[in-house]
Amino acid sequence: MEATSLTYLNNGHGAASWLLTRDHKRIALLYLISITAFFVIGGFFAMMVRLELLTPAGDLMSSETYNKMFTMHGVVMVFFFLIPSIPATLGNFLIPIMIGTKDLAFPRINLLSWYIYILGGAFTLVSALSGGVDTGWTFYTPYSTAAANSHVMTAALGVFITGFSSILTGLNFIVTIHRMRAPGMTWFRLPLFVWAHYATSLIMILGTPVIAITVLMVAAERALHLGIFDPALGGDPVLFQHLFWFYSHPAVYIMILPAMGVISELVTAMTRKRIFGYEFIAASSLLIAVFGFLVWGHHMFVSGQSTYAGFIFSALSFLVAIPSAIKVFNWMATLYKGSVSWDAPMLYTLGFIGLFTIGGLTGLFCASLGLDLHITDTYFIVAHFHYIMVGGSIMAYMGGLHFWWPKITGKLYPEWWARVSAALVFVGFNLTFFPQFIVGYLGMPRRYHAYPPEFQVWNVLSSAGASILGVGYLIPMFYFAWSMRYGKDAPANPWKAKGLEWEIESPPITENFLTQPIVTEEAYAYAAKEHGPDHGKPVTA
Amino acid sequence: MPNLPLFPEQASVQAGQVDAIYFFMVAVCGFFGLLIASLIVIFAVKFRRRHPDEVGAAIHGSLALELMWTIIPFFIAMGMFAWGAKVFFDLYRVPAGAMEIFVVGKQWMWKVQHASGQREINELHVPIGRPVKLIMGSEDVLHSYYIPAFRVKADVIPGRYNTMWFQATKPGRYHLFCAEYCGTKHSGMIGSVIAMDPADYQVWLDGGKAEDSPVAAGEKLFQAQGCASCHTAGPTQRGPSLANIFGHEVKLQGGGTALVDDAYLRESIVQPQAKIVDGFLPIMPTFQGMVTEEQLLQLIAYIKSLKGPAGPAGSPSPAPQQK
Numbered sequence: 001m002e003a004t005s006l007t008y009l010n011n012g013h014g015a016a017s018w019l020l021t022r023d024h025k026r027i028a029l030l031y032l033i034s035i036t037a038f039f040v041i042g043g044f045f046a047m048m049v050r051l052e053l054l055t056p057a058g059d060l061m062s063s064e065t066y067n068k069m070f071t072m073h074g075v076v077m078v079f080f081f082l083i084p085s086i087p088a089t090l091g092n093f094l095i096p097i098m099i100g101t102k103d104l105a106f107p108r109i110n111l112l113s114w115y116i117y118i119l120g121g122a123f124t125l126v127s128a129l130s131g132g133v134d135t136g137w138t139f140y141t142p143y144s145t146a147a148a149n150s151h152v153m154t155a156a157l158g159v160f161i162t163g164f165s166s167i168l169t170g171l172n173f174i175v176t177i178h179r180m181r182a183p184g185m186t187w188f189r190l191p192l193f194v195w196a197h198y199a200t201s202l203i204m205i206l207g208t209p210v211i212a213i214t215v216l217m218v219a220a221e222r223a224l225h226l227g228i229f230d231p232a233l234g235g236d237p238v239l240f241q242h243l244f245w246f247y248s249h250p251a252v253y254i255m256i257l258p259a260m261g262v263i264s265e266l267v268t269a270m271t272r273k274r275i276f277g278y279e280f281i282a283a284s285s286l287l288i289a290v291f292g293f294l295v296w297g298h299h300m301f302v303s304g305q306s307t308y309a310g311f312i313f314s315a316l317s318f319l320v321a322i323p324s325a326i327k328v329f330n331w332m333a334t335l336y337k338g339s340v341s342w343d344a345p346m347l348y349t350l351g352f353i354g355l356f357t358i359g360g361l362t363g364l365f366c367a368s369l370g371l372d373l374h375i376t377d378t379y380f381i382v383a384h385f386h387y388i389m390v391g392g393s394i395m396a397y398m399g400g401l402h403f404w405w406p407k408i409t410g411k412l413y414p415e416w417w418a419r420v421s422a423a424l425v426f427v428g429f430n431l432t433f434f435p436q437f438i439v440g441y442l443g444m445p446r447r448y449h450a451y452p453p454e455f456q457v458w459n460v461l462s463s464a465g466a467s468i469l470g471v472g473y474l475i476p477m478f479y480f481a482w483s484m485r486y487g488k489d490a491p492a493n494p495w496k497a498k499g500l501e502w503e504i505e506s507p508p509i510t511e512n513f514l515t516q517p518i519v520t521e522e523a524y525a526y527a528a529k530e531h532g533p534d535h536g537k538p539v540t541a
Numbered sequence: 542m543p544n545l546p547l548f549p550e551q552a553s554v555q556a557g558q559v560d561a562i563y564f565f566m567v568a569v570c571g572f573f574g575l576l577i578a579s580l581i582v583i584f585a586v587k588f589r590r591r592h593p594d595e596v597g598a599a600i601h602g603s604l605a606l607e608l609m610w611t612i613i614p615f616f617i618a619m620g621m622f623a624w625g626a627k628v629f630f631d632l633y634r635v636p637a638g639a640m641e642i643f644v645v646g647k648q649w650m651w652k653v654q655h656a657s658g659q660r661e662i663n664e665l666h667v668p669i670g671r672p673v674k675l676i677m678g679s680e681d682v683l684h685s686y687y688i689p690a691f692r693v694k695a696d697v698i699p700g701r702y703n704t705m706w707f708q709a710t711k712p713g714r715y716h717l718f719c720a721e722y723c724g725t726k727h728s729g730m731i732g733s734v735i736a737m738d739p740a741d742y743q744v745w746l747d748g749g750k751a752e753d754s755p756v757a758a759g760e761k762l763f764q765a766q767g768c769a770s771c772h773t774a775g776p777t778q779r780g781p782s783l784a785n786i787f788g789h790e791v792k793l794q795g796g797g798t799a800l801v802d803d804a805y806l807r808e809s810i811v812q813p814q815a816k817i818v819d820g821f822l823p824i825m826p827t828f829q830g831m832v833t834e835e836q837l838l839q840l841i842a843y844i845k846s847l848k849g850p851a852g853p854a855g856s857p858s859p860a861p862q863q864k
Contacts, residue, residue, distance in 0.1 A: 140721075319618070335584035364621060
């Protein structure tokens with residue numbers, strides 16, 4: 001590639017060429033910058049929480065401040081980092097290229113969804129800066145509607161607004177995947193990353209309106225005293241939990257399904273081996289999307305909901321674990337007799353499989369009715385969902401960012417530093433969150449500003465781990481930024497991977513493809529012959 | 542050497558049942574977790590890339606393997622479900638003869654009243670070896686009553702009653718936590734559950750300040766709030782007699798029946814228009830805001846205690862009804 005060639009990055013200069021762009025790749029970068037900013041903000045709140053919990057007494061900050069810290073941590077990380085993270089950056093950048101087209105179906109709506117996201121984020125930041133909100137990211141009623149004096153309205157409106165960004169992104173992906181696949185790109189030749197985003201988009205479209213309506217009802221009740229959730233006005237506080245989790249449990253799958261899609265790509269590219277059980281991985285994404293809508297009641301086993309409803313929700317929660325297990329087994333089988341690279345994307349992939357497995361298996365503890373009675377609302381739950389969301393989603397996001405960085409920027413990142421930070425993230429993560437399983441089973445409730453002294457040792461370990469984890473996240477921010485200026489130029493296909501994105505230049509041209517690509521083979525066709533004696537043999541290119 | 546606690550104390554009959562599931566889950570999930578982790582390491586080392594242009598073997602999949610790792614986890618998961626559901630069911634089925642204690646949560650304290658009238662705040666004294674049922678309500682927002690050493694927890698919800706039961710096995714002082722976030726001093730809404738030998742418990746009960754029992758306090762309220770004027774047989778009676786109604790069904794206006802339980806009585810006091818007993822007029826005013834959650838529990842305790850000469854449960858008195 002010549003230095004002067006026209007790419008999407010240098011095709012147009014100045015703020016307007018970025019802020020008014022309709023190029024899915026530039027919009028992906030706008031998202032990348034914005035979600036990184038929110039990640040830093042959310043990370044700051046997490047650090048404050050971990051610092052406070054170093055000692056049993058609430059001595060670093062007041063209870064009001066502490067409650068705002070964990071609330072803002074949850075709101076920012078869930079709604080402004082995790083939900084948009086992979087779909088809005090990697091998904092936005094890659095889906096059109098992977099299916100062989102030049103943009104999403106609705107480029108203007110794609111840009112609009114970014115502006116909506118920024119507007120929602122602005123509301124949330126205003127809420128944080130003007131004093132913060134202290135309801136927990138779950139906004140449980142009647143505390144949020146009748147008791148809390150903090151800035152619930154602005155935070156709720158921020159969540160409401162940003163939901164539309166999700167809905168529009170999901171809509172865009174679904175239409176694009178249905179209508180704009182290249183000739184020959186049949187459904188069963190789609191990369192699994194695309195399948196995962198298809199399933200995610202279904203949840204975004206079907207689930208997000210429910211949370212939007214729910215937080216709007218909270219806002220309406222606060223402003224107008226409507227009496228939907230507040231029992232003093234004739235409402236039902238538990239109704240809120242049903243509505244909230246009807247979205248927010250599927251939202252967990254909005255966060256993890258794209259991560260599974262990334263891992264499916266990485267595990268095959270980094271072993272240069274066809275994915276094991278393609279159809280089963282694709283189908284399990286859809287099964288997760290469907291079953292994910294039927295398990296919300298497992299957040300409410302102690303809320304006094306009917307015992308028999310509890311039975312159904314528990315059984316379905318155990319069932320939803322099966323498609324996830326299928327994916328893990330298929331990734332494992334893909335490693336078998338692969339050519340396993342030890343570069344950073346693979347380290348993140350292997351880390352993901354391990355941590356996601358722990359997160360999934362401890363999910364079974366929480367799905368068990370009798371056991372959940374003890375561990376719900378304790379640090380056991382906190383540990384469990386961080387294993388899924390941080391150990392799962394963020395590990396996959398980091399892995400994907402490293403893997404596609406050469407394609408996105410046209411530059412190589414420094415491999416040694418990347419391996420070091422991947423190791424730091426893995427060690428720091430486990431040290432942060434594994435002790436929380438133990439302190440949770442000991443009975444330490446979540447959202448506690450002060451706690452009995454016998455829990456201290458586990459909290460100190462956890463805070464120590466968090467500082468390592470923080471360093472592990474900071475290093476990539478520096479070397480990614482460094483590589484954009486000083487990194488080596490990336491070839492079109494640095495990983496010798498399959499997929500349409502590796503057949504075009506790095507970075508791509510604005511139109512992605514000079515001529516319409518025609519797909520003639522399945523995804524991941526690394527070796528031609530079934531059970532051929534190819535292992536260990538060089539590629540004949 | 543720092544103290545490294547791994548495991549909470551077991552101090553109730555429930556604790557052993559919950560821990561048995563826990564150990565089983567740790568064993569099964571630990572086995573699979575270690576298996577997967579070891580396979581990752583073994584495969585990553587054994588099949589590491591040895592040549593920059595190397596590719597993996599051409600293996601597409603295996604239906605037999607897919608079926609195996611779908612069906613085996615399915616049966617394991619259903620086994621786990623059944624066990625958890627069984628323990629949960631037992632934790633919700635209160636044994637007959639359980640001792641009833643009223644608990645009211647408010648920001649940020651736990652108020653308790655025993656059947657004998659004893660009150661306490663942020664503490665709960667209970668005898669060992671006897672099932673104890675807590676009837677819990679909230680004055681403001683959601684709370685959750687959690688005793689880790691007993692492995693029991695239930696949300697405390699404004700506007701309704703939630704119950705839980707336990708049977709302590711070992712005398713001692715155990716943590717009591719609020720487990721549902723309830724605002725600024727959530728982490729200060731803690732206390733102790735003190736399990737005592739029955740004899741010590743009796744001594745504690747006798748030693749407390751003499752206060753009205755919930756029933757006696759409820760009777761006073763029944764008079765003071767004017768309930769008696771309409772709900773006592775006689776010329777002024779305008780509401781159903783309350784004697785012997787608890788645990789029975791009443792016929793409702795417009796058809797249908799309702800079981801008279803704690804929740805029904807609570808609703809009939811704070812939202813009297815919600816269910817009207819057949820044969821009466823919807824004339825009762827609401828008492829919402831006029832009686833506290835604790836007073837509601839006392840009124841209900843009094844109504845439960847009413848045994849009288851009245852006929853079939855909830856029947857209108859023989860006095861003629863206007864219009």
